[in-house]
């Protein structure tokens with residue numbers, strides 16, 4: 001009885017912690033989105049064409065982009081009509097509901113953490129791939145999972161060294177070969193190791209040379225083939241890492257990678273301190289790929305599961 005209450009309190013505390021941290025990290029994004037929105041809401045008393053146009057503009061400049069802003073405005077107009085809303089202040093709640101609806105995800109988003117899984121991490125250099133792999137390894141290990149890492153970006157010695165450092169920090173095994181070795185061979189070895197040691201999660205780094213799209217596609221295809229052939233029963237997850245500070249550029253990258261691979265989720269890094277977090281809304285709305293994790297700092301614990309409902313709530317509520 002007491003234990004249950006303790007657990008409930010712990011859950012609430014954890015939720016508060018998550019929310020608090022999210023609110024803090026999102027200050028600039030919130031100012032960017034809600035600053036503009038609230039200004040429009042405050043300067044109009046009547047809901048008319050000018051009001052809608054200015055609201056749409058405010059969403060576009062806050063990194064939601066043209067397409068997403070247009071989708072939102074279409075739905076919003078419909079709802080205002082249906083609900084016979086006359087007061088611009090009421091539009092704020094409607095907007096929050098609309099964003100939560102637009103970003104709603106399926107419930108089995110994190111299923112892969114419960115099965116034997118192979119997670120391929122893709123994304124261009126510098127977006128925070130290595131850091132994300134380290135954070136994920138740490139998180140799963142803490143949750144009692146057996147984790148193995150594979151240094152599949154063999155093109156730069158520094159990438160292998162950096163991953164080795166993170167594997168040490170997280171206390172998990174790394175499978176790697178020398179610089180310029182075949183990434184397929186590294187992944188093959190890693191899959192064998194994962195099977196032999198009954199690992200729960202194998203996380204594979206990959207090279208991110210998007211300027212050479214054809215090669216990259218070929219290489220990823222090769223890796224998928226090896227994984228499917230060698231470990232068909234494992235769940236496969238492809239996480240694309242994007243740097244949120246690059247705003248609309250991140251959306252473009254996501255579009256290009258979507259042509260290359262079947263992405264199952266996005267990791268949005270560097271959300272701490274950026275004003276461009278609105279990109280999370282654009283990505284989920286336009287590409288229909290769920291943001292699964294967000295990076296909120298450089299430390300090992302600074303990776304959180306993304307909860308879009310909480311994200312939107314955090315944007316609209318200063319206190320949390």
Ligand SMILES: Nc1nc2c(ncn2[C@@H]2O[C@H](COP(=O)(O)OP(=O)(O)OP(=O)(O)O)[C@@H](O)[C@H]2O)c(=O)[nH]1
Pocket residue numbers: 124125126127128129130131132159162269270271272294295296297298302
């Ligand atoms: N503030 C902040 N910094 C981050 C976050 N994630 C990664 N970084 C930093 O971003 C920089 C690049 O991260 P890496 O993990 O090296 O990026 P990468 O994609 O592996 O890059 P390459 O090694 O060049 O391929 C590092 O200085 C990280 O500390 C985050 O969520 N927040």
